[in-house]
Amino acid sequence: MSRNAVLSPRSLMRKFAPAMATSWLAGMKAAPSGRNVPSLGRIGSLEVRLARSAKEIRKAQELRYHVFYEEMSAIADPATQATRRDVDAYDDICDHLLVLDHDLTERNKLGRRVPRIVGTYRLLRQDVAERNGGFYTAAEFDIQSLVDAHPRLQFLELGRSCVLKPYRTKRTVELLWHGIWAYVLMHRIDVMVGCASIEGTDPDRIASQLAFLHHNARTPETWRVRAVGERYVEMNRMPKAEVNERQALRELPPLIKGYLRLGAFIGDGAVVDHQFGTTDVLIVMPVEALNSRYVNHYGADAGRYANQ
Numbered sequence: 001m002s003r004n005a006v007l008s009p010r011s012l013m014r015k016f017a018p019a020m021a022t023s024w025l026a027g028m029k030a031a032p033s034g035r036n037v038p039s040l041g042r043i044g045s046l047e048v049r050l051a052r053s054a055k056e057i058r059k060a061q062e063l064r065y066h067v068f069y070e071e072m073s074a075i076a077d078p079a080t081q082a083t084r085r086d087v088d089a090y091d092d093i094c095d096h097l098l099v100l101d102h103d104l105t106e107r108n109k110l111g112r113r114v115p116r117i118v119g120t121y122r123l124l125r126q127d128v129a130e131r132n133g134g135f136y137t138a139a140e141f142d143i144q145s146l147v148d149a150h151p152r153l154q155f156l157e158l159g160r161s162c163v164l165k166p167y168r169t170k171r172t173v174e175l176l177w178h179g180i181w182a183y184v185l186m187h188r189i190d191v192m193v194g195c196a197s198i199e200g201t202d203p204d205r206i207a208s209q210l211a212f213l214h215h216n217a218r219t220p221e222t223w224r225v226r227a228v229g230e231r232y233v234e235m236n237r238m239p240k241a242e243v244n245e246r247q248a249l250r251e252l253p254p255l256i257k258g259y260l261r262l263g264a265f266i267g268d269g270a271v272v273d274h275q276f277g278t279t280d281v282l283i284v285m286p287v288e289a290l291n292s293r294y295v296n297h298y299g300a301d302a303g304r305y306a307n308q
Contacts, residue, residue: 040179041305043171045103047115048179048305051096055108060096060120061085067162072199073277086160090124093132097121097179099163099172118167121176122160125187129157137195139228140271141282146225150191156184158194158283161255173258175305177294182302184287192264192285195271196256197278203270206279207237210270212248213256213281215240219265223284227269233279235270259283263291 041048051057064086068074080086099119108114126147129135135143135157147155158180163172184192198206214235219225226232249257267282298304 039306040097040182040302041175043175043305045101046118046167046171046175047100047102048175049098049100050179050183051098056098056117057091057096058085059117060098061087061091063117063120063164064160064162067164068276071165075275075277088136090122090136090159093124093128094159095123095125095183097123097176097183099167099175099179101167119163119172119176120160121158121180123180123183124157124159125189126155129155135193137193137282140195140231140273140280141227141267141269142225143193146193146223146284149222153190154188155191155193156187156189158192168254173254177258177262178298178302178305181295181298185300185302190287192283192287194283195280196253196259196283197273197276197280198253198256198270199278201272201274201277201279203233203237203272203279206251208243208248209252210235210279210281211238211240211243212245212252213266215243216245217260217264217266219267219284223265223286225267225282225284227267227271227282231271233270233272235266235268235281256281256283259285261291262294263289265289 037050037052039047039049051060062085065076065080065084068086069076069080074086097120098117100115101118102115104116104118105113106116124135126135135155136159137143137157143155143157161176163176180192183189198209200206203210210233214237262285264283264285267284271280272278273280
């Protein structure tokens with residue numbers, strides 16, 4: 001990857017930001033936690049921001065349960081069935097990005113009307129992960145070797161992404177990515193990583209999708225990272241000439257296609273996750289390699305939807 005062809009977060013700010021000072025972004029950095037957490041963007045009735053309370057995190061966990069366990073094929077243990085929430089230990093240390101619909105409200109325990117959470121992403125910064133035993137993704141991929149190979153860079157793990165079915169639209173995805181981009185700038189993130197899932201646990205049934213990713217989006221050597229040894233599943237399941245690329249691309253989940261459009265790479269090897277009924281691939285997305293068209297679209301100060 002040519003260094004003169006890509007840009008650091010600071011360079012992106014200089015290249016794409018308007019000439020005026022980015023006071024809105026500076027205000028976000030300075031904002032305290034809790035109820036004063038600012039909005040990261042809004043389109044009509046939809047707003048994106050970080051969770052402001054434990055109650056909002058619980059609502060995000062309920063949304064994850066609905067999508068992963070009721071709509072998809074994840075297998076719930078007794079505790080998960082009892083609470084009807086998708087919960088793990090990482091929830092306590094992560095930031096939770098939310099999309100809320102102010103036109104779809106529900107009453108909280110105090111009787112107040114609050115907007116419903118319709119989308120969520122879980123964000124884990126490297127400094128937080130290192131103080132708490134590492135990244136969630138490390139159970140499937142050798143993330144630490146990648147971090148060690150780039151000691152001057154700051155990593156961010158993306159995970160547990162889901163959106164309520166009626167809201168799987170362009171503007172919801174736009175807001176989620178607008179929120180992530182604002183978060184990247186706020187915390188000077190250099191690299192985003194995380195698992196993305198293809199439905200199904202038989203790699204041979206999704207061989208064309210895996211092979212397409214292997215042949216067309218595999219990480220360069222400088223960003224190479226493998227699935228952990230005992231869970232490694234070969235992605236190169238057919239020669240490139242035999243892959244119907246148009247069909248494979250059409251069959252890929254929208255989230256993975258979105259990552260590819262942004263400029264993401266795919267790690268070496270996949271992992272079968274029997275609990276969630278998926279086959280996971282690793283997304284590696286250096287900020288310096290992001291498609292400049294998308295950076296320009298959201299604004300280098302993440303201000304595109306700041307004042308909607």
